[in-house]
Amino acid sequence: MTESKVKYTEEEILEIFKEQHRLCSPLDPEADLWAEITGEMTVREWRSANDLLGWKKLSEFLNQEFRVQISQEEWQNVLEPARTRKLSEVCRLLTEYAEKDTYEPKTLFGKPCIKAGVFLTIKKNLKDKGVDVSELRPSSSLTAYMDNYFSSVIEEITLTGTKPIDKIETRRKKRGFWNAINIFDSNRYETLTGDIKTFRDLTEKIIEEKNKN
Known part of the structure; x- marks a missing residue:
């Protein structure tokens, strides 16, 4: 379609x-x-x-x-x-x-699938913004992509016009005094997004939110 x-x-x-x-x-x-x-x-x-x-x-x-x-x-x-x-x-x-994207269903195993439509549209949009999506799957960790492409991922989530994430938090990955003060380690924090842990979770929540409207 x-x-x-x-x-x-x-x-x-x-x-x-x-x-x-x-x-x-x-x-x-x-x-x-x-x-x-x-x-x-x-x-x-x-x-x-x-x-x-x-x-x-x-x-x-x-x-x-x-x-x-x-x-x-x-x-x-x-x-x-x-x-x-x-x-x-x-x-x-x-x-x-x-x-705005209207997220048309994509054909999956011979049947229209709205989940595939939402996921593939988000994937395409992220690719257009320079995100490496070669390994992106529905099961991929959302937070892993946010750690590397925070702005692009947030943009695409909010551009859907839905509110699938309750809040975003950060947590220090590494323990110890040195890791606490080492501001030059860009990998010392990880992003937390509550119950929305994968792109499958994100896709399903976006669909749920849109069905409410």
Whole structure:
């Protein structure tokens, strides 16, 4: 079956930004964990709440995240001046370009399978963002991919418009004083995602969440 896409609504874009803040701000000491993400907040407040970059780098990131090609001129018009522009303007611009996946069933053993459709779409999107998916299977550890490709995985999860993960935590892998203070060891922490441990778990939870709507 041919994949189809439809445009996001302004409310859906805002919910994506809310979910990204909910999941990621506890992991970033520079972010404002208690900020309320609303359409009426200024771009400056939004950037501060999420520890985001200046408008040029932010525009490049948003183009990559939402798989769009919005010009810098258009981005500047909604991101600057940051003290007066509203997050709702950012959401509105994205609705003109950004398309969401509808996750059509894929044929598996001669029968349509929505689980295969969701999983393969996520896999394709991750590959398009530079993630090595050559070994990615439904049984693959979600946290292992988040440890290596955190931003890309979070983007794809939140772009589904669902909330399959209750919270994200980190835990130190290695014990001992030296491992506690060795900030140069990039592999000393692992990511924890509660009951969602594999891409199969993630796929099933996304489908469950979508069926509620």
